[in-house]
Amino acid sequence: MNLRAPVTLLDVAQRAGVSVATASRVLNGGDRVPRPELQERVKAAADELGYTPNAQAQALAKSSTNVVGILVHDIEDPYFAAIANGVMRAADERNLLVMMASTFRDSDREIAYLSSLRAQRARAAVMIGSRRTDEESLARTATEVETFLNSGAGLALVSQSGMPAHTIEPDNRAGAAEMARSLVRLGWRKFAVLGGPDSLATARDRRDGFVAALAEAGLQPLVVQAGEFTRDGGYAAAGELLDRKADVDCLFAVNDVMAVGAMSALRARGVDVPNEIGVAGFDDIATLRDVWPGLTTVRLPLEQMGRRALELAIAGGEPTTETFKAEVVLRESTAKA
Numbered sequence: 001m002n003l004r005a006p007v008t009l010l011d012v013a014q015r016a017g018v019s020v021a022t023a024s025r026v027l028n029g030g031d032r033v034p035r036p037e038l039q040e041r042v043k044a045a046a047d048e049l050g051y052t053p054n055a056q057a058q059a060l061a062k063s064s065t066n067v068v069g070i071l072v073h074d075i076e077d078p079y080f081a082a083i084a085n086g087v088m089r090a091a092d093e094r095n096l097l098v099m100m101a102s103t104f105r106d107s108d109r110e111i112a113y114l115s116s117l118r119a120q121r122a123r124a125a126v127m128i129g130s131r132r133t134d135e136e137s138l139a140r141t142a143t144e145v146e147t148f149l150n151s152g153a154g155l156a157l158v159s160q161s162g163m164p165a166h167t168i169e170p171d172n173r174a175g176a177a178e179m180a181r182s183l184v185r186l187g188w189r190k191f192a193v194l195g196g197p198d199s200l201a202t203a204r205d206r207r208d209g210f211v212a213a214l215a216e217a218g219l220q221p222l223v224v225q226a227g228e229f230t231r232d233g234g235y236a237a238a239g240e241l242l243d244r245k246a247d248v249d250c251l252f253a254v255n256d257v258m259a260v261g262a263m264s265a266l267r268a269r270g271v272d273v274p275n276e277i278g279v280a281g282f283d284d285i286a287t288l289r290d291v292w293p294g295l296t297t298v299r300l301p302l303e304q305m306g307r308r309a310l311e312l313a314i315a316g317g318e319p320t321t322e323t324f325k326a327e328v329v330l331r332e333s334t335a336k337a
Helices: 009-016 020-028 036-049 055-061 078-093 107-119 135-150 172-186 201-216 231-243 256-268 286-290 302-315
Strands: 067-072 097-102 124-128 154-158 166-170 191-194 223-225 250-253 278-280 297-299 321-324 327-329
Touching: 009 020, 009 036, 020 036, 020 135, 067 078, 067 107, 067 302, 078 097, 078 124, 078 256, 078 286, 078 302, 107 124, 107 135, 124 302, 135 154, 154 302, 166 172, 166 302, 172 201, 172 250, 172 278, 172 297, 172 327, 191 201, 191 231, 191 256, 223 231, 231 250, 231 256, 250 256, 256 278, 256 286, 302 321
Parallel strands: 067 097, 067 124, 124 154, 154 166, 166 321, 191 223, 191 250, 250 278
Antiparallel strands: 297 327
16 A cells, blocks of 8 residues: 655755745744735645645744754854854844854754754754865755754855855855955966865865856966864965975965965974965954965955845845955055065
8 A cells, every 4th residue: 555655844845936934934923924825825725745744843833933043164263153153143133042052063953053043942043164065965965954844943054055045155255256356466377376266166166266257367376285173274375385385476265264375384394474375365354354474365245244144044035145346455465575
């Protein structure tokens, strides 16, 4: 005897052409009501498929707390800390209680924390990180994201595109490309790229954008050096370049903390920045105010990105993607004599 699998909320959402979160708000209730036309589509799809709403999901959606969760890859990284600060300030203005956890770039830990927030009936969550390229972990994360939204909670992600939720995306590729063009205009020609781990899409996009813009000028990097997405990773990668006696005159690191580590390695080896080697980074983190020579970088509106992520998370609605532009900031670390 063949038994038909039970109709799920995902089936209804797909039939109606809406997100799982929207379908849940129509059928399970909650504090954010979709547009009338969306309600009609979802109810019609549910009737056609014979879907029965889950009583537990209905109760959960109607009893969410004032808690907002922040899941961040590495709170010690000034990039993530600045975005989280934006989320926290926006939450405070709305009298929301913030719970924050560092996932240490571990997808299993990220999924577990999101599941815990769902169990605690959090009103919303913001996930701040660098999207991984591993398809298996992406699929598991996407499943938990859908389950979280199905509970009636809101969600927004920063730098993690491809998920069925609101997304804030920095324009990594375009920003890195403009950095390459700016450095070429200054007269730099022999580049090395400290590219970070290839498993992180942010690192890969910045590396690829930089390399593509060099190609426009008929150039290519002499070296693309992988390394950890940290200050120590930049220090080690720059040291390896020096050990190899690579004939480069400018280093581009795909984030500022790697660039700061690279500058420390160069200084320890007696290499003058920028007179012997120029250095550039990406993000414009606040700690650069205490770095000398001043680091040339790509500025992102980090706190503004966090604020907007919180706004989208608590607003709900159909998933949207908003891109924040990057701006090149030239400082002393790439000044030509």
